[in-house]
Amino acid sequence: MVTSVTSFGRNGLSDWLIQRFSAVVLATYTAFIVIYLVAHPGLTYQEWSGLHSQLWMRIFTLIVLLSNVAHGWIGLWGVLTDYATDRLMGAIALPIRMFSMALYLLVALAFIIWGVQILWGVN
């Protein structure tokens, strides 16, 4: 059995919901950026940085980055607890899961800090 203490929201239902909400946020942002890029062929730095220097865009993008981190955490956890299990891998499974999640957490923290620095560095 795989214990669930490493799940994102500490229980399956809230993880399931967070993954759906974050998916909607990610999908909205993806659609928004695609439409924006299609609507602005030959995009200039002025237009692009002008978009990102607005407060709403900074907040929107930051929410997207946070959603992405949560979504990926739950996704990775689901994949690991399906394949990196005692039954499939034996005793190495637990260290693999712990290492992967720890690595993810580190990269995710850097991802957020980097993102904040990008967004609030635009002038």
Added chain:
Amino acid sequence: MKKNRPVNLNLSTVQFPITAIVSILHRISGMILLPGVLLLLWMLDMSLASQASFDTLSEWLGNPLLKVALWAILAALAYHFVAGIRHIIMDLGFAESFESGKLTAYISLVCTAILVLLAGVWVW
């Protein structure tokens, strides 16, 4: 060994239904996106840091290697996007039977193919 010995389960007759393939591809595309979004964030950084880095990025995007990498990530994103929306539609209780599941699986594949083509046109 006797040639005509009975076969209990002939594996060559077992096929994944299209719905299973759509599902595992969603998982694989999600795993590709985990490192993939790092490249996208790096591109966002380059594009916003200054006019000079914006120009450097568009110059670098002429590199075929970077083009292929970007296209692969956009393809994974397109697939994950379409199949993810299909997944949520089913979570909401629509199109849950095997028949309609097969239909939406095909629709997802066609939509993704179109998006991936368009992404390729945009990258090149």
